[in-house]
Amino acid sequence: MALVKVLVANLFAGASLQKLEAGQVYDVDDSIAEKWIEQGRVEKSTEKKGEKLVFEVATPSAPVASGASDLQSKLNEALEQLKQAQSDAEAKDKAHADALAAETKRADEAEAALAEAIKKAK
Template sequence: MALVEITAGNVFAGANLRKLEVGAVVEVDDATAERWKATGKAKDTDKKKGEKLFGELLAPAALSNDLIAQLAAVTKDRDDSLEQVTKLTEQAASDKIAFDEQLAAVTKRAEEAEAALAEATKKAK
């Protein structure tokens, strides 16, 4: 579990998905804390206390082994999906760069052709 301070106004969490206010200090699982920090929604805090989110819900004593296994599988799937989204986003960014370079080259060639046509038309008159 990690204590984090909310830095963004668009964070919803807890069993009822309530909105967390900017500056609120909450205790969440490590994976959630890392994800929120990576996206700029939260930062580490030096405060000693914070509101527990998900704490009672995820207490191992309250869950059966089957539910714990299901939760672990869903969490792994979520993490894998987030990793895939990140990879695809990076691939799309590099593809866009390559496309922009090709578009610039074709545009330059078209502009040169138009200039040559204008010059030829001018000479023909």
């Protein structure tokens, strides 16, 4: 950790973008201090104490990951059910089309028989 004195009026730091006041001394991580010194935003301080800045990174918790895998398994099951329903619907459509073709053929044969019967009756 390094003590730095802020030189600029518009320096923000931390996860909540806390505004750092010019002239104040802060205790920050060495790598951040080096970067700010190179940019001319701060200078190293010889004071003994400064306000400590903590930079945090949030990570997802374990229950979220297990909940996601549970949700994914439910989605996979639903997808399989959907695929099964689609194949069943296609099979029923084919059966209906076959039945319609058979009925159409039977009706055509009946009309042909009727027309022949009418010819013979005349």
